[in-house]
Amino acid sequence: MSLNIVIMAAGKGTRMKSALPKVLHKLAGRSLLQHVLNMTEGLGGARNVVITGHGAEVVEAAVAGPGVQFVRQMPQLGTGHAIQQAVPAIEGDGTTLILNGDVPLIKQATARRLVEACDGKALVLLTIHLSDPSGYGRILRQGGTADGNVLAIVEHKDASPEQRGIKEGYTGMMAAPTAALKRWVSQLNNNNVQGEYYLTDIVAMAVAEGVPVLGIAAPNETEVLGVNSPVQLADLERRFQREQANDLLEAGVRLADPARFDLRGTLSCGQDVEIDVNCVFEGQVSLGDGVRIGANCVIRNATIGAGARIHEFTHIDGEAQGVKVGAGALVGPFARLRPGADLGEEVHIGNFVEVKNSTLAKGAKANHLAYLGDATVGERVNYGAGSITANYDGANKHRTEIGADVHVGSNCVLIAPVVIGAGATIGGGSTISKNVATGELSVARGKQVAIAGWTRPVKKR
Structure with missing residues (x-):
């Protein structure tokens, strides 16, 4: 079964207060984005599709190599808009794994769990339980229980006070059936507080179609921490x-x-x-x-x-x-x-x-x-x-x-x-x-x- 790997790396990273694109800042001697690319080696993906935007030329020159394909998101109108730009580059009826270029320490074993759980049939979300999940989209489960089926993700800025009390957050990483993903992102709209196209809205679409939506918890917080400052x-x-x-x-x-x-x-x-x-x-x-x-x-x-x-x-x-x-x-x-x-x-x-x-x-x-x-x-x-x-x-x-x-x-x-x-x-x-x-x-x-x-x-x- 074919595997597409999409890495979102278009953001500016304003809080870094730097002329260097955020994903090129270094951790342990390598850029954040290079850490993610290195992790994908051995997953068996046909290609890595890297979505660039801010500082695209610099980012692309820094990580160009065999098996890496670039698409540009200009302007940046949200995560769903980013995946819309990648749709022409992803192929087959298998699985598409979506990762973040500013989350450098995701382990290959964790990524593999997402791919295997998806198996081209289910939408699988990587989640994390935090004492303070501020900034994370909240996982809404059936009956509000920890093991209930996932019904939707609500972004932090759009969440009600009650929803913000949920401790399970969405890490921004998922594995989705490729054909369904293409269909879902084509239906996204920007009717929200930010006026952006949220990738997380595809969860409700999957539920409506009867596609299983699974939430897999990351082994630890460090694996899913992003860099914004x-x-x-x-x-x-x-x-x-x-x-x-x-x-x-x-x-x-x-x-x-x-x-x-x-x-x-x-x-x-x-x-x-x-x-x-x-x-x-x-x-x-x-x-x-x-x-x-x-x-x-x-x-x-x-x-x-x-x-x-x-x-x-x-x-x-x-x-x-x-x-x-x-x-x-x-x-x-x-x-x-x-x-x-x-x-x-x-x-x-x-x-x-x-x-x-x-x-x-x-x-x-x-x-x-x-x-x-x-x-x-x-x-x-x-x-x-x-x-x-x-x-x-x-x-x-x-x-x-x-x-x-x-x-x-x-x-x-x-x-x-x-x-x-x-x-x-x-x-x-x-x-x-x-x-x-x-x-x-x-x-x-x-x-x-x-x-x-x-x-x-x-x-x-």
């Missing part, structure tokens, strides 16, 4: 982060404080992983057994081997290339690993050291105030404080090769392209622009001069 977005961010933290805790990860943890991508962890406070994980991050992450680290697109220690205030950003940290390596504090950094086992990268597009073999060390860019570093190399690879000539990048057991003294400049042979020593303060042979000592600096009787200048008064 920065306050609501911040609240949902914390709820989501705490949920992810709880999942990690259940899996055995030690979080120093679940309330001070942010995951904005995917994080896989081995056994006995420890994560201190205020750490942010983005993109795809993998932590091996026994990894320890110090406080205030930012780690993006990285694989960190077993037993590695990432000290406090370290910034790892692999971007598209990724970063690899070998087993038992020590990184930080205040270190920066950039795309293409590949650290072998037991490598040490210390405070204020930056590594980009470089490979360091087992046991290599750069412990202080250094830069390694476009370099291949052999085993057990000691790279001195203040030393850098000068890898850029103003137009092109060049590579530096440092053999095993090389000792590079402090405050050296290695001007690429250059090769330092295995076991060589570079004297402190040297600027090296020519290859250094295996085992050689190379010193390239000005001769020290002492001037006897020199007097320091005195400031004129």
